[in-house]
Amino acid sequence: MSEAASGKTDNLVEGLVEEVTGWRRHLHANPELSFQESETAAYVAQNLRAFGFDEVHEGIAKTGVVGVLHGRNGPGGRGIGVRADMDALPIEEITGAQYTSTRQGVMHACGHDGHTALLLGAAKALAQTRSFDGTAYFIFQPAEEFGGGGEKMIEDGLFERFEMDEVYGLHNGPGVDVGKFEIRPGAIMASADELVIRIASGGGHAAMPHQTVDTVLVGAHIIVALQALVSRETDALGSAVISITQLSGSQASNIIPAEVVLGGTVRTLDAGVRDRMEARITQVAQGIATAMGATATLTYERGYPPTVNHAKQTAFAAEAARAVAGHYNVNDQCQPVMGAEDFAYMLEEKPGAYIVLGNGDGPVCHMPDYDFNDDAIPFGVRYWIELIERALPAE
Ligand SMILES: [Zn+2]
Ligand SMILES: [Zn+2]
Secondary structure, eight states, X not given: OOHHHXXXXXXXXXXXXXXXXXXXXXXXXXXXXXXXXXXXXXXXXXXXXXXXXXXXXXXXXXXXXXXXXXXXXXXXXXXXXXXXXXXXXXXXXXXXXXXXXXXXXXXXXSSHHHHHHHHHHHHHHHHHHOOSSSEEEEEEESOSSSXXXXXXXXXXXXXXXXXXXXXXXXXXXXXXXXXXXXXXXXXXXXXEEEEEEEEEOOOEETTOGGGSOOHHHHHHXXXXXXXXXXXXXXXXXXXXXXXXXXXXXXXXXXXXXXXXXXXXXXXXXXXXXXXXXXHHHHHHHHXXXXXXXXXXXXXXXXXXXXXXXXXXXXXXXXXXXXXXXXGGGEETTOOOBSSOOTTHHHHHHSOEEEEEEEEESSOOTTSTTOOOOGGGHHHHHHHHHHHHHHHSOOO
C-alpha cells in the first residue's frame, strides 16, 4: 500500500473510533448468551445494511450473520472471510463500567463485544472506500463459548454459500500490550476434550478388601498411569495435558464403592497427539482395570479441535499487523495457549490465521472484572482493513 493510501486509512479509522467505541459499549451493555444472540445479530445486520453492504444474510446457524461486500469491480475474483464472535458468558459483571451489563448474570467477559465492533468498523470503512478487488465476507458467528457456533455455521453451508479462499480470525489478548499483536504458525490454541472413566466391581466391606476388587485403588493406579502418557509417551516438544479433576466413590468410609467415576479434560495442540491420547487413555484405563479384576468404561467426548494456523496465511497476517503496529510490535512466534477456540473448525476447512490483539494489562478473559480495552480499537479496525486490502489488492 502506498503511503498516501495508508494515510487515508488512518484518517478514516480515526474518524470511526468514537463510533466503534459506541457500538462496543452498546453491545457490552446488552450481552446475550450462546445461540441467543438475536438482538446482537439484528444490530449487526442493520448496521451492515446501513453501510451499504451488497448482501446481508441472517439466521445462519440460528443467529449467525454474513455480510457480503464486493470490491470496486463488483462480484467475482477472490473471496476472503473475516470472522468475529458475538456471544457473552454466564457471569455477573463487577467492572463498575458506565456501560456495565444491563442483564443480570450475563456479561461480555471474553471481549466478543469488542471483536464484533472492530469488524463492524472495518465493514463501514471498506463499504465507503471499496478499496479492494474481489469479495470480502464478514462473518459474525454465534456461540463461540458454548456449542461450537463456528462449526454449526459450516454445517449450515457457510463455505458452500460463500466462496472464500481464506479465512481470518482475531481475539483480544489480556497481558499483551495495546498496540501489539501476537501470532504463530501451527497450533495457537489447543483441543479440549472431556473424559469420564467409570470403574466397576462388586464393591464390598472396607474391612475385607480381599473379598472384592477395590475400585478406588484401581482408580488411583489409572490416574498415575495416565500422567505417564504425557511425560513418557508424548514428544517433549509436543504438548498434552491430562487433568483428572473429578473423583467420586462411596459415601461412607467403611464401604468399598461398587463404582468409582473419574472425570477430566484432555488438551493437545496436534491432531495426531489427540488421536493417540484418546486411544491410549482407553487402553491404559481398561488394561489396568482388567489386570486388577475390575472393569473400566470410558466416554471420551471431543470438544473443539486445536486451532492450527496455516504457515503462509500466518506470515501474511503478521505482515498486515506490522503495517498497522510497526515491525517490532508483532511477535510472529508467540507461545500457544492450552485454551480452546471454535475458529479451529474454520481453519480445518480453509487456509487462514488467527491473531491476538493486545488488550493491555488487566484481568484475563472469563473473569467478572475483565473488560475489552477500547484503546485497542484503532489497531483492530486498521488490522482488518489492511488485511482485506492486502488479500484482495485493487488493480
Ligand atoms: Zn471465552
Ligand atoms: Zn473469546
